[in-house]
Amino acid sequence: MAGSEAPPNLKLLLIGNSSVGKSSLLMRFTDAQFLPEDESSATIGVDFRVCKMEIGGRRVKLSIWDTAGQERFRTITSSYYRGAQGIIVAYDISNRETFDALPRWFTELDTYVTPSVVKMLVGNKLDKEFSRAVSEDEGRKFAQRNGCLFLEASAKTNVGVREAFQELVEKILDTPELWAPAAPRITSTATAKPQQSMPGSIDLSANAQDNASSGCSC
């Protein structure tokens, strides 16, 4: 093993209207050099991914949640937002409706996350530049007004996607109150997991103590 301390675990959420390409954004942020083949796509849907990343020589582990479809189940919304350090709000630059829906998403963010949570607005290009319905300038201005980072990215070719995630993570790492106090909040009692709030979910809140203590896994 590298002999370094355990990397911090960060929770990122992807939100935005359906069909803006959230899932493909999520896939393309990794440095995979190919598109997934049909044979390997899960019809069941991906709940979340654990991804290790290196930012400026520093290792972090991300859990990235795609909230697709969850917006209909209002009762579990708050548990999705809980503990999130970074939020990516995505829209499709060729679909005006997805941009016009942004205020509603930001209202929800105001309700569920603290102001220090790092937000990034991503205009997803989906390689449809020719049918652009939202200008880059418009997107950037909306982001500025709402105090968040901004990037246009192509989820299909990877261009800008990794940079978007990196920028977000760097900002989180530069905001110690977001992640440094996370560990003490977590109690080590395995029985006190907030699982009933998210039926059938896997408990990510058990992370910190597991990872922090296990350089060796014996």
Add this chain to the structure above:
Amino acid sequence: MADSGSNNQLNPPPELQAQILNAFAASSRRVRPIGSLLDSFQNDSDVLDANFKNIHDLLCPKVGCGSLILLKGVASQREEATIDPIDSPVHPRPASLPALDSNVPTKWWYIQGSPMSFENIGFTKDVGNTGKKLLICSECDLGPLGWAQGNEYWLAVDRVAYKA
């Protein structure tokens, strides 16, 4: 960063364009680790230490992906019945993954703890009302590589690659 979309008409077809972009970007990216499948070892026990822990890093078996799934020494091998939902209709087994014989116990890499015990992994939504999730590669979505329930995880020994 150059904008690939601004002069579409002059560009090659999107597929080719993506390949070129990827090839270009690939030069600055990490080298993908190469793994061996379990078949390539003389004995199945060649991947174990005395405590049944994995002595290799476990990788996605897909050629060209090789995403690092788990570090060595994190999982221990167990034999258990093949669990029903792993190749269920909600996520049919792709041809590139070996079938699991439900009549004999299957060998699994067993991990207990946080999902963050993994280096890279994807979790599907729950399979029906089973409370179980399937494990897939977080980078290429290949799966099911195994399944998860609560804070326990099982990776099929035949569905991961072993880093040389």
